[in-house]
Amino acid sequence: MARIIVLETRSSAIHGRSRKGVATMESGARLVGVVMIMLGVMMWGGPLVAGAGVAPLPKGATIVWSHAPYGMGECGICHVRDDPADPGPITTQNVTELCFGCHEELQDAMAKSRYSHAAVEDSCTNCHNPHNSAYKKLLIAEPPSLCAQCHQDIWDEATKAPVQHRAVRDGKSCLNCHSPHASNVDSLLLDLPYNLCVTCHGKDGVKDEQGKTLTNIAALLASNPVIHGPVADKDCSACHTPHGGKYFRLLTTEYPATFYSPFDPKSYALCFTCHNSEIVAVERTTTLTGFRDGNRNLHYVHVNKKERGRTCRACHEVHAAPQPHLIRNGVPYGKSGWILKINYTPLPNGGRCEKTCHGAFTYDRTKGTASGGSS
């Protein structure tokens, strides 16, 4: 009970502070301090549940790590007295300053970083026990539960969303991608998003929850000359959400999951956040798309159907492709994974595909040929 009060007080104080800015920081820290001392006094003599985050662990607890200055019994380095039985309060209200007294390397790293974590600026004891701990690095809990104490929303997203991402739970969890203290990359990322993603998605054999092997994205990009704009910018977050989400393949918004789909512009919201939906919406055009035969819009012909409209993946590979306009050589068709070859050839005024869904078909923007099979 007491521990919960402490945590709530801390996280609400700290969140309030970060919204209101630095001005209220001092009062917030003092409030936390006062609550800690009150609870410490209330619980003194009993099992040290209150203030468990920062008080030395009670006798009998599993201790994995002891902080050097505490282990040496030198309470007076941080407290007003050197007496282990009654060390009194700490010498300063500013815990961070106390810690930086010895941890200059972190102080320097924080000063040099463009972004720092509000939780660290507030107090090291938000995450570390300055005495000893059951967890490595003197943590009061380990990620992800440590982080979830203040970022419950992210943890809910990661564990309750219809599409989840094992990256958040595997290995070092949140620390697969984030620094706990500070970083030069936005959102406290350890590296640029692309570099983080390919630490895992640059390997063969990563499988999704259904057991389907996922494309090795780094290999795909290295072996294909035509790279999609946002992928060339290494901006994986332009289309994917990292923690978990509502949409197929962790996409930021709607995109059909299947080869065929009834046409509805909403189901292509992802593509149409950056591309003009008119390229598929209108039947006749001489300007909106290059994929037309004369004025017959072939995007409309293929995609815009009440049933069995072909989705963009029938012709485009969204990350990188061997052919101009992100056209793929072949596309997996049906459950067996059989590859339907597209055999696309770009031509000066259009292009041609052969032996695909239909016989050879050439489109010509200047004339209109309507050669070959129908769609």
Ligand code: HEC
């Ligand atoms: C590296 C610094 C450091 C050392 C060394 C240290 N402490 Fe602390 N201690 C702290 C901090 C920081 C707090 C949290 C105080 C706060 O937030 O107001 C704390 C809190 C406590 C508390 C919780 C009760 C309270 O006042 O809130 C106890 C009990 C305690 N320390 C005992 C000890 C004893 C005993 C020693 C020596 C054997 C010791 N500490 C050595 C930093 C230290």
Ligand code: HEC
């Ligand atoms: C938001 C939680 C959080 C706060 C606040 C925090 N730390 Fe940490 N700290 C961590 C985590 C998590 C690790 C373990 C990193 C790892 O295992 O890669 C860590 C590791 C460390 C280490 C070990 C060296 C390292 O980088 O692995 C030191 C030293 C350290 N912290 C000092 C501090 C000091 C001093 C403060 C206050 C200025 C502080 N921390 C505030 C979460 C925090």
Ligand code: HEC
């Ligand atoms: C009197 C100097 C001193 C002060 C003050 C001090 N530390 Fe340390 N700390 C050390 C030493 C020494 C080590 C061990 C370094 C090593 O092994 O490389 C250490 C290690 C750590 C580690 C890493 C433990 C690990 O498993 O690697 C953390 C986290 C840490 N300190 C947090 C804190 C926090 C939080 C404070 C402030 C409450 C603090 N320290 C204040 C001297 C200090």
Ligand code: HEC
């Ligand atoms: C004591 C509360 C607390 C804990 C514990 C905590 N955070 Fe935070 N974190 C905050 C606050 C406050 C912010 C500022 C944003 C806000 O107001 O929500 C923040 C911001 C962030 C941001 C966004 C930074 C930005 O620039 O947008 C990331 C990423 C983050 N935290 C990751 C973590 C990770 C990873 C852990 C666990 C190692 C963790 N946090 C633990 C309180 C906390």
Ligand code: HEC
């Ligand atoms: C696979 C890498 C990855 C993992 C693992 C990860 N994150 Fe993130 N996180 C990101 C990226 C990328 C962003 C930036 C998102 C953006 O810019 O749209 C981010 C943003 C954030 C933010 C700030 C923006 C927001 O969405 O509120 C917080 C807070 C955060 N992460 C916390 C966490 C916590 C807590 C965990 C562990 C439970 C975690 N993250 C695990 C990659 C990751």
Ligand code: HEC
């Ligand atoms: C620590 C390793 C790791 C990192 C880092 C990582 N991923 Fe993943 N990712 C996985 C694993 C394992 C799977 C398969 C299991 C699953 O779906 O959760 C996966 C699945 C995916 C999927 C398919 C999800 C589905 O089930 O449909 C997408 C999309 C994805 N990751 C994108 C990203 C992006 C974008 C980044 C960078 C922000 C990233 N990943 C970083 C390990 C990682």
Ligand code: HEC
């Ligand atoms: C322009 C939007 C966009 C960008 C940017 C993007 N993706 Fe994707 N990604 C998608 C779409 C759409 C799918 C679903 C493709 C399909 O099933 O046809 C997908 C699927 C995936 C998958 C699952 C692959 C599989 O084999 O089914 C992974 C993994 C993935 N993306 C990782 C990444 C990484 C890593 C980056 C950054 C290099 C990235 N994506 C950038 C749109 C994007």
Ligand code: HEC
């Ligand atoms: C975040 C913005 C963004 C999203 C989302 C996006 N694209 Fe793109 N797309 C671009 C940019 C930028 C280009 C490069 C434009 C250029 O070079 O003229 C591009 C180019 C293309 C091209 C090649 C154009 C050419 O003629 O060379 C195709 C095909 C394409 N996108 C298809 C898609 C599909 C399919 C989706 C949805 C799965 C999608 N895009 C989602 C930004 C985006």
Ligand code: HEC
């Ligand atoms: C039947 C195959 C096919 C399908 C399905 C398809 N495209 Fe295309 N798309 C093409 C071809 C071929 C081109 C190149 C046209 C040219 O310039 O010769 C193209 C070009 C594009 C371009 C470049 C601009 C333009 O219109 O010329 C974009 C953007 C694009 N497609 C997006 C999409 C989106 C989004 C979808 C799904 C809603 C989609 N395509 C579905 C074949 C297809």
